[in-house]
Amino acid sequence: MTPESRLQVGVDVPWVTSWSEEPMTGVAPCPSVDGVLAVGQVERPGVGRPLYSRNHLFRQRKSVREMLCPMCGKPTANDDRWSQTGHWTTAGAVRAKNMGVWIPPDMADSHRLFDSGAIAPLHRACADRALMYCPHLKGMADRELKAFPDAWLIATLTVEARPQAVYSNLPIRSVPAVTFLQLIGVPDYDG
Numbered sequence: 001m002t003p004e005s006r007l008q009v010g011v012d013v014p015w016v017t018s019w020s021e022e023p024m025t026g027v028a029p030c031p032s033v034d035g036v037l038a039v040g041q042v043e044r045p046g047v048g049r050p051l052y053s054r055n056h057l058f059r060q061r062k063s064v065r066e067m068l069c070p071m072c073g074k075p076t077a078n079d080d081r082w083s084q085t086g087h088w089t090t091a092g093a094v095r096a097k098n099m100g101v102w103i104p105p106d107m108a109d110s111h112r113l114f115d116s117g118a119i120a121p122l123h124r125a126c127a128d129r130a131l132m133y134c135p136h137l138k139g140m141a142d143r144e145l146k147a148f149p150d151a152w153l154i155a156t157l158t159v160e161a162r163p164q165a166v167y168s169n170l171p172i173r174s175v176p177a178v179t180f181l182q183l184i185g186v187p188d189y190d191g
């Protein structure tokens with residue numbers, strides 16, 4: 001049996017981080033995306049060792065859908081959402097990248113959007129703490145914390161999954177399964 005780590009989830013290791021004892025489980029309807037097919041992962045945070053470069057699939061989707069701070073896992077409020085890793089872009093640039101995000105058709109290409117990537121915004125206190133301890137964040141040229149807008153869009157990243165149909169000789173169609181969610185902040189939108 002793999003021992004519990006002495007590192008504490010949400011304190012020493014971000015809540016959203018994967019652990020070595022959390023293997024992927026395959027494709028199934030997932031409550032984190034309202035029952036849509038998604039790639040699953042065992043939930044055993046704090047067991048084994050943290051895999052800092054890998055977000056946990058279920059916790060990542062939950063963090064974006066429910067605006068939970070990736071560091072501590074608790075909800076963030078409108079006036080306390082901060083991002084160091086995100087950057088400003090435009091609706092036109094996002095449309096050009098065809099990221100699968102639904103941007104209202106009446107939004108001008110010049111409208112500013114905040115590309116948060118796969119990382120939901122953090123509490124101010126958690127962002128400060130992450131910057132103090134995380135070598136990756138410390139090494140970034142841009143250490144400025146940006147305030148995350150009060151409105152946002154969510155895009156899904158998917159993989160083509162092939163359902164197992166062992167006793168069927170019908171052709172098997174592959175279906176899209178959600179992996180991670182992408183988050184885009186929308187400032188000044190009253191459409």
Ligand SMILES: [Zn+2]
Binds near residue numbers: 069072122126
């Ligand atoms: Zn937090």
